[in-house]
Amino acid sequence: MSPVGRQGFGVDIGGSGIKGAVVDLDEGTLVGDRFKVATPQPSTPEAISAVVASVVDHFGWDGPFGATFPGAVTSGVVRTAANVDPGWVGADIEDLFTKVTGQAVIALNDADAAGVAEVTFGAAKGRDGLVVISTLGTGIGTALIHRGVLVPNCELGHLEIDGRDAETKASAAAREREGMSWERWARHLDRYYQTVENLLWPDLFVIGGGVSRKADKFLPLLHLRTPVVAATLRNEAGIVGAALLAAAAAQTEAATGRADTTVDDVGVDDAGVDDVGVDEDPRPG
Numbered sequence: 001m002s003p004v005g006r007q008g009f010g011v012d013i014g015g016s017g018i019k020g021a022v023v024d025l026d027e028g029t030l031v032g033d034r035f036k037v038a039t040p041q042p043s044t045p046e047a048i049s050a051v052v053a054s055v056v057d058h059f060g061w062d063g064p065f066g067a068t069f070p071g072a073v074t075s076g077v078v079r080t081a082a083n084v085d086p087g088w089v090g091a092d093i094e095d096l097f098t099k100v101t102g103q104a105v106i107a108l109n110d111a112d113a114a115g116v117a118e119v120t121f122g123a124a125k126g127r128d129g130l131v132v133i134s135t136l137g138t139g140i141g142t143a144l145i146h147r148g149v150l151v152p153n154c155e156l157g158h159l160e161i162d163g164r165d166a167e168t169k170a171s172a173a174a175r176e177r178e179g180m181s182w183e184r185w186a187r188h189l190d191r192y193y194q195t196v197e198n199l200l201w202p203d204l205f206v207i208g209g210g211v212s213r214k215a216d217k218f219l220p221l222l223h224l225r226t227p228v229v230a231a232t233l234r235n236e237a238g239i240v241g242a243a244l245l246a247a248a249a250a251q252t253e254a255a256t257g258r259a260d261t262t263v264d265d266v267g268v269d270d271a272g273v274d275d276v277g278v279d280e281d282p283r284p285g
């Protein structure tokens with residue numbers, strides 16, 4: 001029998017579903033099945049907190065866990081809520097979830113969690129330079145990771161393109177809503193990702209979200225100078241990334257004795273990514 005790896009727990013909150021699972025932190029895989037509940041409508045802090053408590057309860061999880069949120073989260077406080085109830089803005093999400101579950105919680109943006117998972121175990125693993133992980137779902141999420149360091153809360157899905165918020169045309173939800181062909185949607189994706197690559201000059205785009213399962217239908221239609229690959233952890237990336245960062249935060253707390261660690265205090269490298277610092281730059285010159 002293979003030895004049991006370190007385990008963590010992650011909950012991924014999306015506009016349509018709330019999913020949780022136990023995570024093998026060494027392999028970046030789910031231990032057993034995930035449990036999914038439809039996002040309550042209206043998706044208020046109280047309603048979502050109750051679902052998160054039921055997901056944690058379903059697994060009998062007892063320990064720190066990570067939770068993603070589909071908006072900007074700084075120091076455990078929700079700052080934006082484009083696709084969930086506006087009542088979230090200003091809510092202390094970590095506090096709310098700790099109250100209903102009795103567990104220590106680290107909360108972070110959903111795309112940031114997916115990015116951490118992809119760079120630790122997935123499509124961006126071992127890739128140099130600037131990686132932009134972009135999730136196409138109800139909205140468009142963005143994680144920027146430069147040489148193992150996450151720049152959190154990049155809200156590039158809301159870039160204004162042709163006078164409109166980009167995610168109103170280029171998200172996976174926009175394609176479904178408007179019944180767009182892959183070709184038509186790809187033209188919106190081209191416009192969006194060309195804008196992003198002209199602003200950031202990334203070394204790699206990793207495209208995630210549920211629709212990345214069908215990457216062969218639209219990635220070949222894109223005209224970008226930046227290499228593009230599909231995410232490999234797909235819909236599990238958020239759960240895995242959240243669990244990784246929660247475990248890293250718990251470790252930091254144990255080492256520092258501070259009980260108020262947030263995601264800002266732990267690096268992607270703490271979660272398992274090999275970091276090469278600027279002063280360790282291996283390039284000549």
Ligand code: BGC
Nearest residue numbers: 070071072082111139140141
């Ligand atoms: C939100 C982002 C989120 C993305 C994917 C956007 O509308 O503003 O914070 O990462 O949707 O859920």
